[in-house]
Amino acid sequence: MDTTSRSPIRVVVFDVGGVLMDWSPEYLFRRVIAEDDTREWFLREVCSPEWNLRQDRGRSWAEAVAEATSRYPEYEDWIRAYDERWLETIGGMYDETVAVLRELRAAGVPVYGLTNFSAEKWALARDRIDVLREFDGVVVSGEERVAKPDERIYRILLTRYGLDPARTFFTDDNDPNVRAARDLGIDAERFTTAASLRAQLTARGLPTRSAAMRS
Numbered sequence: 001m002d003t004t005s006r007s008p009i010r011v012v013v014f015d016v017g018g019v020l021m022d023w024s025p026e027y028l029f030r031r032v033i034a035e036d037d038t039r040e041w042f043l044r045e046v047c048s049p050e051w052n053l054r055q056d057r058g059r060s061w062a063e064a065v066a067e068a069t070s071r072y073p074e075y076e077d078w079i080r081a082y083d084e085r086w087l088e089t090i091g092g093m094y095d096e097t098v099a100v101l102r103e104l105r106a107a108g109v110p111v112y113g114l115t116n117f118s119a120e121k122w123a124l125a126r127d128r129i130d131v132l133r134e135f136d137g138v139v140v141s142g143e144e145r146v147a148k149p150d151e152r153i154y155r156i157l158l159t160r161y162g163l164d165p166a167r168t169f170f171t172d173d174n175d176p177n178v179r180a181a182r183d184l185g186i187d188a189e190r191f192t193t194a195a196s197l198r199a200q201l202t203a204r205g206l207p208t209r210s211a212a213m214r215s
Helices: 025-034 036-046 048-054 061-071 074-084 095-106 121-128 151-160 176-184 194-203
Strands: 011-014 021-023 090-092 112-113 137-140 168-172 188-189
Touching: 011 095, 021 151, 036 074, 048 061, 048 090, 061 074, 095 168, 095 188, 095 194, 112 151, 121 168, 137 151, 151 176, 168 176, 176 188
Parallel strands: 011 112, 011 168, 112 137, 168 188
Antiparallel strands: 021 090
16 A cells, blocks of 8 residues: 555554454353354354444443343353453453554554443453553443444544544454544554554554564
8 A cells, every 4th residue: 555645643543352452252161161062152142243242332241141141041151151251251462562552652652442342341351451551542332332343433533532534543453444444534454463563553654663673
C-alpha cells in the first residue's frame, strides 16, 4: 500500500484479543472436557462464539449462564465454568506486541484500545494484567453495548478521544474489523505478527525498534 499520500500518524489503536492477549475458551475447556469431540460440540452448540459475543455486546454473564442452562440443563456445570473460571481462557499475553505498545508509549505516541470484550470480564482482566491499564484510553464493547465491526463503536472511539481518523492507525486480527475501520477513514491493517506490526508502524514513521536492535 502506498504510504506517500497519508497524513502523519499520531495515534495507535490496538485490538486486545489476538493482538495483545492470547485468548481462547479451549484453554479452559481442555481441562474441563477431556473428549475432543464433546468439547468441540459444546463450544460450537452450547457456549458458542455467538453466545459469547452477546456478552461482548453487553449481556450480563448471569443472564448468559441462565439462558444456556435453560436450554442445556444437563451441562450446567460446564456452562458455569465458562463464567466462574473465565480467567483460565487467557493463555497469556503476546510479549512482542506488548513491547511494541510500550515502546510507542515511551516515545510519546498515544496508544488506545478498541476491544470486543464483556464489561465484567474486562474489569477482571484489567485488574490482573498490567498492560491493560496502560492505554491512554480504551473503548470496550460490553460497556458500550455495541461491538466491532459495527461502525458505531469506531465513532465512539474517535469522538470520545478527539481522534482524527486520518492520523490514527488501528491494528486488529479480524479482517471485517479492519475493513470497517478503513470505511471511516482510519489507517488500519490486519495484525498477523508483532514483526509485521513493527514494519507497518515503521513505514508510517513511528518509532519502534527492530528485533535485531532489541537483541
